[in-house]
Amino acid sequence: MKKVAVILSGCGAYDGAEINEAVLTLLALDRAKADVTCAAPDITQKHVINHSTGSEMEDEDRNVMIEASRISRGAIQPLNSLKTEDFDAIIFVGGYGVAKNLSSFAFDGAQYDADPEVVDLIQQAHKQAKPLGFMCIAPVLAARALGDKGVRVTIGNDPEIAAALEAKGAQHVECPVDEAVVDEENRVVSTPAYLLANSLTEAEAGINKFVAAVLKLA
């Protein structure tokens, strides 16, 4: 039974983890009988978005890990408690939470940085040759942590985001919604998911291939 850590960045596409991506990932892992641990940083969200209007709820303060536990039905670990040696693979789900809570990409664009705990986790897993999966916008984390390895990733086909990844040393590969890109050398898998998906079934096709590729490397 493969042990997989799934990293969430809150609960909701516009300020946290993309819920459909998270559930489809957990579903694919459950079908493959993986042993899953969900984790998220125990930090305050950068902001809270009213998803029905798109506007910020300025009086709200929410914690990334507590909100993420809504997706996992309660079971969640603080990100900084994870030991990479306890897992066979680590998957980062997408959503704006990756660009807001796990990195500064939503605010700083190409000049972004990522949370030091996240960078450490990725670099530690890479040193131990553990496969890593990055969905949707999460390849910004891979580029920050593994840009010096020339990591190959996809964020679909957005030239501006691709340029930001390449500025960190990553190689961007265009990829349709129903496929995944595998960097065999760095043991890194990525898929565009809701950067391109127009429906749950479109997202599911790519996510299933992505999860299968991560588990194959594990």
Place this chain on the structure above:
Amino acid sequence: MKKVAVILSGCGAYDGAEINEAVLTLLALDRAKADVTCAAPDITQKHVINHSTGSEMEDEDRNVMIEASRISRGAIQPLNSLKTEDFDAIIFVGGYGVAKNLSSFAFDGAQYDADPEVVDLIQQAHKQAKPLGFMCIAPVLAARALGDKGVRVTIGNDPEIAAALEAKGAQHVECPVDEAVVDEENRVVSTPAYLLANSLTEAEAGINKFVAAVLKLA
């Protein structure tokens, strides 16, 4: 293309809509190429639960519809704006939100009542012979609105909840997690989902049959 309204009660198993149930329902509907409208009551949640600890977050106030829109990626209608004649079927997803925000079942047990807007919607749809689906704990709503019709539903096998439904005039039918119960006469479908499911794949099996049965009646 079948038009289906999916009714949510927030975002999170312990104070809102069960997220896995919601996504699996939307996935099954998307595979069937249904045209989906998500809706939720525009009311304050009864309370907010920290899902990582199970305890109440007493200083938090959240709106059922705004939180539900996290699951639907923004697209949500207030429940009281729905016109049953615009839809071919209506599905109520489960989660404690049904027992807390759409009814008082979590607080009042067998003496529970349901939100008048919810009762009206169900009775209106029933009069128009529209199929109705109730997942997980949502059959408490069916029992309240259609108990006088002797509606046949399942909540799995919990004798106490079953007795509460029967006190309203409903007939309870035991059902395993991977099946759905169809009341052909009342055009009502139900499935236990996370009242019994121990995993996403277990929930998915019953939810797929449930959605197929609702669409078959539509």
